[in-house]
Amino acid sequence: xxxxxxxxxxxxVFYRSPGPGKDPYVQEGDRVQAGEVIGLTEIMKQFAxxxxxxxxxxxxxxxxxxxxxxxxxxxASIDVED
Amino acid sequence: xxxxxxxxxxxxxxxxxxxxxxxxxxxxxxxxxxxSSAILANALVGNEPAAALFECTYLGPTFxxxxxxxxxxxxxxxxxxxxxxxxxSWATVALVAGDxxxxxxxxxxxxxxxxxxxxxxxxxDLGSRSTYQVGSLGGFHNRALAAGDDxxxxxxxxxxxxxxxxxxxxxxxxxxxxxxxxxxxxxxxxRLTEAGRETLFSATWRLTPxxxxxGMRFEGATLDWRERVPPFGAGSDPSNIVxxxxxxxxxxxxxxxxxxxxxxxxxxxxxxxxVATVISADLDRVAQCMxxxxxxxxxxxxxxxxxxxxxxxxxxxRSLAAVAG
Numbered sequence: 001x002x003x004x005x006x007x008x009x010x011x012x013v014f015y016r017s018p019g020p021g022k023d024p025y026v027q028e029g030d031r032v033q034a035g036e037v038i039g040l041t042e043i044m045k046q047f048a049x050x051x052x053x054x055x056x057x058x059x060x061x062x063x064x065x066x067x068x069x070x071x072x073x074x075x076a077s078i079d080v081e082d
Numbered sequence: 083x084x085x086x087x088x089x090x091x092x093x094x095x096x097x098x099x100x101x102x103x104x105x106x107x108x109x110x111x112x113x114x115x116x117x118s119s120a121i122l123a124n125a126l127v128g129n130e131p132a133a134a135l136f137e138c139t140y141l142g143p144t145f146x147x148x149x150x151x152x153x154x155x156x157x158x159x160x161x162x163x164x165x166x167x168x169x170x171s172w173a174t175v176a177l178v179a180g181d182x183x184x185x186x187x188x189x190x191x192x193x194x195x196x197x198x199x200x201x202x203x204x205x206x207d208l209g210s211r212s213t214y215q216v217g218s219l220g221g222f223h224n225r226a227l228a229a230g231d232d233x234x235x236x237x238x239x240x241x242x243x244x245x246x247x248x249x250x251x252x253x254x255x256x257x258x259x260x261x262x263x264x265x266x267x268x269x270x271x272x273r274l275t276e277a278g279r280e281t282l283f284s285a286t287w288r289l290t291p292x293x294x295x296x297g298m299r300f301e302g303a304t305l306d307w308r309e310r311v312p313p314f315g316a317g318s319d320p321s322n323i324v325x326x327x328x329x330x331x332x333x334x335x336x337x338x339x340x341x342x343x344x345x346x347x348x349x350x351x352x353x354x355x356x357v358a359t360v361i362s363a364d365l366d367r368v369a370q371c372m373x374x375x376x377x378x379x380x381x382x383x384x385x386x387x388x389x390x391x392x393x394x395x396x397x398x399x400r401s402l403a404a405v406a407g
Contacts, residue, residue, distance in 0.1 A: 009187060010092055010140040011373045012291040043140070043373070044093060044294040068291070068374050071140065071187035 004054045006076040008069040012043030014050075016065045024065075026076075030058045038076055041069055056080040083149040083200065083235045088182075090227035092141040093294075096202050096220065099132040101210035105350050109219070111330065112212040112347050115295060115369030116193055118398050119157035122249060123197035125405050126154030126174045128242025133201030134211035136227075138194050139294075140372075142185035143227060147177050151235060152199035152242055156249075158191025158257060158370060173248035174405075191257035191370040192293075200236035214347060216296075243405055253401045257370045263343075263360050264382045264390060265333065270323060270355035278306035278338070282357055283381050287341060291373040295347040298368060300377060305338040305357075317353055327351045331360035331368070333379070341379075343368055363390035 008014075016024040016039050026038045032052045038061075039050045056078040063075050097120065100113025114120030114137055121131040129135075136143070142160065155162045155171040162169045163184045169175050171194075177183070188194070204211050204222050213221025222233055271279055285303035292299040307320035315324040321335055328334070328344055334354035335341045343360055345368065358379060360368055371377065382390075 007187075011188075011192075043291045045292060046093075048092065070372070070374065071189065 002080050002082060003059065004056065004078045004080055005074045006038060006050065006052055006078060008041065008050065008071055008073045008075055010041055010043055010048060011068070011070050012041035012048070014063045014065065014067050014069050014075070015040040015042065015047075016061065026058050026061070028058055028060060032056065032058060032078065050075055052076075052078055054078055054080050083147070083151060083237075085145045085147060085198070085233045085235060087143055087145045087227050087229060087231040087233060089144040090229055090231070091138050091143040091185075093139040094143050094227040095137050095213040095215075096134050096204055096222050096233075097137040097212045098134045098210055100212050100346060101208045101220075104208060108350050109208065109217060110214065110347050110350065112214045112220075112295075113210065114195065115346055116157050116195070116366040118255070118366050118394070118401075119193075120195045120197075121398065122172070122401055122405065123154045123156040123195040124201070125402050126156070126172070126243055126247060126249070127152040127197045127199040128238060128240055129197055129199065129201050133197065134204065135198070135202060136196040138185070138196065140188055140192060142194065142196070144182070144184040146182050147179060149179050151177050152238075152245065153177050153183065154197045155194055156197075157194035159189045160194050161186035170248060172254055174243045174245050176245035188372070190372075192372045193369055198235045199238040199242050203234040203236035216347070247405055249401055249405055253397070253404055255366070255370070257372075259372070259374065260376045261367060261371060262378050262380045263364050263368060264387065265358035265360050265379045266384060266387055267358045267381055268356070269326070271357045273307055273321070273323070273355045274357060275306040275308055281305055282335075282341075283379055285378075287377045287379070289371050289373050289375040289377060290340070293371070293373060295345060297342045297344045297348055298371065300341045300343070301339065305335055307338055321355050322353050323355045325351055325353045326356070328356060329359045331362065331365050332356040333358045333360065345369065361387040361390055363387070363394040
């Protein structure tokens with residue numbers, strides 16, 4: 001088992017769900033595929049998807065909904081079965 | 083020679099030094115938001131200052147060259163990668179045909195510039211290649227780059243610095259997360275109460291993610307406006323005025339809560355009171371503020387603003403001389 005950190009590529013406001021009142025993209029304990037959306041970054045009046053770089057199980061979301069991301073900041077941890 | 087765009091980045095546009103002289107018709111000058119960085123990138127590849135180049139915002143493109151060229155990356159701090167290997171910024175980098183160029187994360191600043199020997203060769207609109215998306219002018223098909231684009235680069239016309247030439251460290255700008263911006267008050271600061279005016283210059287304003295080539299929105303305090311019966315033609319918000327011109331760098335505060343600095347792609351006029359204007363010498367600094375930057379507006383007079391402009395020009399001249407060898 002190894003852990004992969006998903007990091008923010010761009011600054012902006014982090015959202016865990018696709019819209020107000022909608023379910024989060026992922027929760028801790030969820031299984032995700034590579035390329036699956038785990039959150040959104042709002043910047044310059046546009047929304048960019050944050051996607052998982054690997055398949056595995058989400059063990060932690062490090063950023064609160066609505067918090068400000070800076071580039072390189074860890075967003076989520078994914079456990080990968082070797 | 084062309085650049086085959088694999089990934090466009092967040093918002094990569096073709097810019098030059100803009101199309102001045104049309105602001106009175108509502109067409110902004112536009113051009114590279116951080117002009118000094120753009121001019122230095124061009125100098126490092128032997129281009130004229132006004133040659134067209136890429137302006138990358140936060141996240142840069144991934145692309146492949148079809149022929150040998152020179153590349154220089156300036157502006158925000160970011161790791162340049164050529165075929166996955168680190169290469170220097172603020173330096174002349176030789177590329178061969180088939181080189182794949184990509185970038186790491188921005189670690190300071192917001193915008194970086196990629197100049198290529200010969201310049202980006204897109205058609206001019208109204209005398210400039212700058213992308214002005216709102217007006218569908220200039221750039222690569224009047225828009226930001228997209229995956230699959232094949233962007234033409236012109237033929238170099240003169241000598242260029244030798245590969246490895248670099249701008250000395252001490253001449254490079256730094257991009258702190260705490261920034262003082264020098265402003266000249268007015269023309270409508272008299273619409274603020276004394277307390278409101280005091281708050282404008284004493285508060286620490288934090289840049290929000292609503293920050294693009296048109297304007298940068300800050301938050302952090304509330305300004306009080308003098309009460310009055312709105313004159314005919316002004317709106318009902320206390321920050322509304324009968325329409326007036328907006329200087330580049332002007333600060334408006336809709337609702338008194340969120341100052342917006344208008345930048346090079348902004349409209350030329352409107353109905354919000356301009357409480358102050360960022361001096362021209364500090365506009366490049368505004369361009370490089372990342373969301374979350376803590377900002378103070380420092381009041382200066384016109385003499386100080388002109389002295390700062392002269393100092394900025396002298397610094398740029400020294401920098402250009404340093405890369406010319």
